[in-house]
Amino acid sequence: MEHARETTLTVNGTRVTRRIEPRVHLVDFLRDELGLTGSHIGCEHGVCGACTVRVNGEIVRGCLMLAVQADGCSVETIEGLSDSKELAPLQRAFHEHNALQCGFCTPGMLMAAQDLVRAGGRPSRERIRAHISGNYCRCTGYQAIVDAIEEVVNGPR
Amino acid sequence: MPEAFELAARPGARILAGGQSLIPSLNMRLATPELLVDITGLRELASIARTANGLRIGALVTHAILERSPEVAEDIPLLAQAAAEVAHPAIRNRGTLGGSLALADPAAEYPACALALEATIVLAGPRGERRVPASRFFQGLFETDIQPGELLIAAEFPRADRSVFLELARRHGDYAIVGIAAVESKGARRFAYCGVGATPVLAAGASRATTLDAALQALRQDLHPVADLYHSAATKLHLAGVLLSRAWNTLAKPH
Numbered sequence: 001m002e003h004a005r006e007t008t009l010t011v012n013g014t015r016v017t018r019r020i021e022p023r024v025h026l027v028d029f030l031r032d033e034l035g036l037t038g039s040h041i042g043c044e045h046g047v048c049g050a051c052t053v054r055v056n057g058e059i060v061r062g063c064l065m066l067a068v069q070a071d072g073c074s075v076e077t078i079e080g081l082s083d084s085k086e087l088a089p090l091q092r093a094f095h096e097h098n099a100l101q102c103g104f105c106t107p108g109m110l111m112a113a114q115d116l117v118r119a120g121g122r123p124s125r126e127r128i129r130a131h132i133s134g135n136y137c138r139c140t141g142y143q144a145i146v147d148a149i150e151e152v153v154n155g156p157r
Numbered sequence: 158m159p160e161a162f163e164l165a166a167r168p169g170a171r172i173l174a175g176g177q178s179l180i181p182s183l184n185m186r187l188a189t190p191e192l193l194v195d196i197t198g199l200r201e202l203a204s205i206a207r208t209a210n211g212l213r214i215g216a217l218v219t220h221a222i223l224e225r226s227p228e229v230a231e232d233i234p235l236l237a238q239a240a241a242e243v244a245h246p247a248i249r250n251r252g253t254l255g256g257s258l259a260l261a262d263p264a265a266e267y268p269a270c271a272l273a274l275e276a277t278i279v280l281a282g283p284r285g286e287r288r289v290p291a292s293r294f295f296q297g298l299f300e301t302d303i304q305p306g307e308l309l310i311a312a313e314f315p316r317a318d319r320s321v322f323l324e325l326a327r328r329h330g331d332y333a334i335v336g337i338a339a340v341e342s343k344g345a346r347r348f349a350y351c352g353v354g355a356t357p358v359l360a361a362g363a364s365r366a367t368t369l370d371a372a373l374q375a376l377r378q379d380l381h382p383v384a385d386l387y388h389s390a391a392t393k394l395h396l397a398g399v400l401l402s403r404a405w406n407t408l409a410k411p412h
Contacts, residue, residue, distance in 0.1 A: 022193065025180075025184075044184050045181035045184050045185060046177060046180075046181050046244075046248060049245070049247065052247050058221070058250040059246060059247040059250060060247050060250055060251050061177075061247050061248060061251075063180075063184065064176055064177055064180045064181060064248070064251065065176060065180070065251065066176070066180070066193075068195075069173075069176070069195060069197065112246065112247065115246065129329075130329055131246055133245055133328070133329040133330045134244065134245025134246065134247055134248065134330055135245075
């Protein structure tokens with residue numbers, strides 16, 4: 001453990017201090033060390049979006065950031081945003097529109113979609129598609145996901 | 158900064174900025190540095206400042222900031238357009254201008270923008286600052302003029318009268334098959350490409366041409382793309398011509 005660095009971050013509102021090896025990715029730290037397994041690990045090189053988390057209010061890839069780089073940062077995960085009910089409208093819309101099948105991509109998809117909801121405005125379907133273009137879903141074909149997000153950003157049709 | 162210079166000069170050291178290219182290559186064991194020097198704490202490298210003829214943009218300015226900065230939109234809109242083509246929102250929140258320029262991926266957007274705009278790359282090291290024109294900075298495949306112990310701290314982009322960035326990719330956010338940074342200033346055009354060689358490539362003949370037909374003819378001598386996994390050299394050359402036509406017509410539109 002000669003390289004381990006003491007790292008303090010806030011995860012879903014709770015301050016956490018751990019000694020972390022620099023090689024550990026943020027998403028592995030959240031899953032393995034803190035047991036927050038809602039952030040999924042898919043491709044591990046930034047393509048699939050399953051590991052999307054929020055750092056200091058902005059969505060990032062949990063597999064493209066080292067946990068030690070989150071020192072002093074506020075990290076929010078799918079667990080935190082579910083518990084706070086911030087995601088409740090999107091979760092309800094995903095449920096109602098059948099916007100998931102296996103559910104593997106869903107946590108990352110919700111994190112990316114909520115980023116668009118928070119930006120405000122009434123984005124077009126094209127803009128919604130562009131915003132979730134970095135989140136792969138291999139089940140649904142995206143149509144229902146875009147429907148669900150559109151309903152939340154624009155209100156029911 | 159002095160601490161960063163000292164660490165960066167050590168054997169096997171790699172600079173870590175946004176990490177959106179370096180960390181994937183670590184994940185895939187394509188890079189195995191002895192030491193990672195995380196420079197993201199050097200907040201003085203994260204600013205955008207007006208200069209006499211354009212903008213000086215710090216190395217740590219992210220794609221997301223370039224995309225939404227009012228100064229960039231007003232003075233160097235080419236960069237804001239290019240930033241929107243870089244990967245996806247979650248990656249644009251961390252990836253940086255300096256990281257992209259320093260890595261010099263031949264498919265990356267900013268190196269072509271820097272070449273088209275005749276930007277100046279600002280390097281700093283223990284012996285002070287060095288300013289390198291973009292045309293001399295990109296030297297080969299992932300190869301630049303950065304010397305051991307030096308950091309790319311900023312790039313200076315002069316304003317152009319008109320500009321447009323276009324690229325073709327298989328899916329939104331993928332690496333460009335071919336991309337073009339097109340600039341017009343005082344009646345002179347410059348077309349620089351990404352994705353058609355080991356470095357960004359200035360299409361010198363096409364840039365001198367006075368008609369689109371002549372430019373398309375010249376492009377065949379300017380570019381010698383090599384095939385990638387999915388596209389033959391002929392396809393890439395064809396697509397480069399498609400982008401040249403679109404860029405030419407965009408620059409020619411009345412404003």
